[in-house]
Amino acid sequence: MSEQGDQVPGYRMIRMAALQDAPAAALADVEAWQARTTHPDVLGGGGPVFGVAEELEAGGWRIVSLFSGSYPQGARDSMAMSFRERARSAEDAGDRETQREWLRNAERLDWEALDELTVLGRRFRIVRGDQFIRMGPTGPEPPRPSDPDPAKAGHGHEYRGRTKGFVIDPFTPTGMSEGILRMELLSLVHAPGSAPEGVRRDALQALETHPGGVLLPAEFTAAELSDGHWAPTQLTNASPQGSRDTLTTYLRVMAPVMEELDEETRAEYGRLADRMDAERCDELVVDGCRTRIVRVERLVRVGPDGPEGPRPSDPDPELPTAVQEKRLREEGVFDEYRVLNEEETEQRRLADEQSKEFLRLFEEQRRRRDEAEGA
Template structure:
């Protein structure tokens, strides 16, 4: 029996809705159910991710940025948002709002804050936990229903599906997503698999933030080494974004980082050409099976909104102004405009980037 009786808080509800009038949503729900059969195991998809969200008067929290790897990256994005909005409200004649936004941006330059109310709007750094589905043949790849609108090489030109997404646990979802949410909300890190403090925070979050919302899926590149799959690049917010990133690595980064000879460079270029031509999600690189992998991301929600960073989450970087002060105290001259000559590796990377730019321009002219 529920501890709330009939009065279950909205953030703890999972509302299932039918999709008879929305064929795309119905298809996505069917694919999600089939994925449960083909990829039955849920596994951690890596470390937590963090995004800037703002509370809406209409309910829920709107995502203002894509999810990033550290809390400080999100705080830096929040600082930039405040400075941009200060310019906007100044043009509208709101001097008080401008001063509030600029003062808060200055505060974030020196101090860590994850929940702030500025000019009447509440902002927060929200935490997302990534998961992947695994089956007998490895991790799940993109689904046919996953949005993938960008042409080859153009994924960066399309709006992020995460920005503008509203975290609202009471919003209706399909049956398959609802079941997945319940599964993920019940997961706690197993003893011995993570440090004690990480497991402890995981257990606490299950009670402090018992509700949750799934963000739009993201995508990473992974390769299989000795029977084990491990991520090699990512994340990207669409399958084509992951393919574009992989193709760029094969043509530009790999020749330098992996010190490829001429034959190996030619082979990597052929693989990149195939990736572009076929928009494939599975191939072999250097004898290793490689796959574009689908990643689910859960944001836990409690009575006060989305979960923020946990004490055990890695947060190594200080705020920007504080970091600059620390570097100067260590004798680093940040005002020195003189640049060292680039290394041979850097020069080659610049050359390969320029070659790739020209190649893409030529393709665009012929399209």
């Protein structure tokens, strides 16, 4: 099945297929359909995210990095890192010419904010994804039973997720529910007055330049209900357990130092973290505020030349690494012989004390989890 029949371009295709031969996929499709009833509203989920993709000879673009950075520069840095990894492989194989070509392009990225490069005949691009959250009467949608969640408490970082290596190809068949969701998301655009004019203008233009799209594997975040609104409180994780671990680390390690908690509140936060570890629950009440682990859908728009890159209106405040280092050196930040003034000395002292406290609490958390797993 296609979006408008069999004559539309491949990048606009939404091919839906029965999933009876794949029980796990069929279950996921049923849950996606049920979510339309339990959480019928689809809202923006915290701004765009960016990753790196490589064009494949056979068609489509394979994601070669994590896909969670809020700014394009983070993805450019990941592209440079990927090039250096390929340079090391070329060096190990004794191919000096290939090694030099990868390194030359990695160094370009250190100095230039480039969103696409062709290296040795292979095209790489910074790819943009929109995030969405389903909402219902009780709030945002939590993880679904079919969402992969294999890691034990404290080990969410060990699950690398399904995004790296995922191929962005609209021609790949999908289940009925995902296909319908793709059609819904592709038509969404900011209402007049709901976003800065440049953001709305770019979104309207994307409807024309990148009318197709692909859903990436879902990721997860923690969101807090405050003043009647739910807002994400962390970057996305590849699994629900990754988000739980991020939240429990905040409760045990970050909050006591950053919020200067008293001993009673520290103990209460610790009990909440223990409960989340033990029950693998997806909701807590912290200081009277509901905090929930939330499922995040991510859509990459696709046009005739492949996936969409960064838009002019996307925030891009970070500089390439070499440019940033040069600027800091010019400002004297790296001058080890510069005498600090009184305010800078006090700031450094406080930072050192915070660092020591963070390390102590991290060690306490590690020891607690080791003891729990050894029991």
